[in-house]
Amino acid sequence: MVSSQLRTNAVTNLGVLRAMETVARHDFVPADRAALAYVDVSVPLGRGRSLNPPLATGRLLCEVDPKAKQTVLLIGGATGYATALLVELGVHVVAVEEDAELSRALAARFGGRAGITIVAGPLNEGHAIAAPYDSIIIDGAVERVPQALWDQVTAGGRLVAGIIDRGVTRLCFGRKSGASGVMTPFLDVEAAHLPGFAPVASFQF
Numbered sequence: 001m002v003s004s005q006l007r008t009n010a011v012t013n014l015g016v017l018r019a020m021e022t023v024a025r026h027d028f029v030p031a032d033r034a035a036l037a038y039v040d041v042s043v044p045l046g047r048g049r050s051l052n053p054p055l056a057t058g059r060l061l062c063e064v065d066p067k068a069k070q071t072v073l074l075i076g077g078a079t080g081y082a083t084a085l086l087v088e089l090g091v092h093v094v095a096v097e098e099d100a101e102l103s104r105a106l107a108a109r110f111g112g113r114a115g116i117t118i119v120a121g122p123l124n125e126g127h128a129i130a131a132p133y134d135s136i137i138i139d140g141a142v143e144r145v146p147q148a149l150w151d152q153v154t155a156g157g158r159l160v161a162g163i164i165d166r167g168v169t170r171l172c173f174g175r176k177s178g179a180s181g182v183m184t185p186f187l188d189v190e191a192a193h194l195p196g197f198a199p200v201a202s203f204q205f
Contacts, residue, residue, distance in 0.1 A: 142197035
């Protein structure tokens, strides 16, 4: 996976590459889908959720470029793969997951470990009580980045996400300036859809 999928697709951050070599992805994939662990596709988890493909997660991590002892808010904890990668990078992780079953599994896997906070709650709300964060990673594809998340990034901090644009997912990078930031696309790629980010439909006569 690292040699054939990541290094050949601009995942060049050495820390991220080492983390993705070290953390066994198959430990974070349902047993009946183990054959997909190292394939660059979303892995279905049930209830409309999927684990983000490794390339999407790897590129998002590279754009954030997390440093040891920073605090990162991870939106979409899923099975804990991205959480484990960030821990390997020496980062304090606050992982938000709204799916009750996934959240319970995350708490069972990481509960009590220093440097990891698991939050059960809506993905689009983040975790304001522990803000501000050095960076926010939305580990999947969303229709928009809500202001509530920009409010939780420190000034000059980074936010990355897959943004769905007319049916195409574009991985995007933004740096907070003022109240929010401009999201700049850097790669069109498959990413797992995350619920709760669609704009509220306005009433029309």
